[in-house]
Amino acid sequence: MLTRQSFAPLIDLLYPPRCPACGAGIAAQDGLCALCWGELAIPGEPACARCQRPFASDSLGEGAICAPCLASPPRHDGIAAATLYNDASRRLVLGFKHGRRIGMAAMLARLIAARLPILEGEWLVVPVPLHRWRLWQRGYNQSALLAREIARIRGQRVLVDGLLRTKATPSLGGLGRKARARALSGAIIVRPGGAARLQGSKVILVDDVMTSGATSAACVSALKRAGAEKVLVACFARVLDEAL
Known part of the structure; x- marks a missing residue:
């Protein structure tokens, strides 16, 4: 064959x-x-027990929580980032996301999958959605391509249409926390009729780049409102300038 x-x-x-x-x-x-x-910059240990933000000091023990998570506890159940966002990961993301080099999905997904913890039982792999106009312009959802590969690698089920972006949102770069929240308010929902598939489920939410975390937070909120038991955020590159 x-x-x-x-x-x-x-x-x-x-x-x-x-x-x-x-x-x-x-x-x-x-x-x-x-x-x-x-x-490539790979996130290391020690790291925050809630969001896996690397700590600069080795003196912090297991279970330590970073200041951002203490100030505003996240709704997600952890973040698995393949790399920290730097010049090297930026070149890969730009080629994959804007250069139409969709063949890179398998390699990037392998790097993400390697950072995921041991997954017990069945998980749903759900991509961060694109608005229909952005999808029409680009021709593909890069997060969906990654989600399919991660599901294949880890032997889990992918739910490509689990989430829906109901309105086009502006670039969140440069916006404060409240402004980002306003821009994303009501923008991401569980696809109508899809809540039953998410009830009691464990979800891997997949994105290519995690910047402020506002988009993933909106997705996590929508998934948990629909009854998801756990939501683990997985991305290729995470913007954490202080960790580089």
Whole structure:
């Protein structure tokens, strides 16, 4: 039976493998060159027990909570980020998200899946939704592509249409916490008729980049209102400048 690996030599001949971040020649189609691998920033330990924000000091013990989580306890049940957002991860995100390089989904999803904890029982993998106009412009939801791959890797079920973005929201960059909340108010809901599938479920919410956390928080709130028992946020790159 012919498989993807059967065509690999022909694909490599027609399209020599290149690093998607810098363009250097590499051995396989779905990887990075050694230099770009080394430039990725992987979140480490010790970290906040609630949001996995890395701590700068090694003196904090297990179970320590970061200041943002103490000030405003999150509704999610943890964050699994493959990388911290820096120049290297930014190049990958831009190529995948805006450069239409959808073939990168498998590699990025593997990096995210490697950061997920052991998943006991059945989980639903749900992507952060795009508004229909943004989806029409881009042609695909990058978070949905990642969600499909993560579900395949971890042997879980994907629910691509679990959430619906009912209105186009402006860029949240530069907005304060209250302004972000106003922009997202009512923008993300559980798709009508979909609450029954989420009742009592455990969910992995997938996004490509987590910046302020406002969008993921709106998604988590919608999922928990629909009856989700747990919601774990998974992303490729997380913006935490203080951790770099």
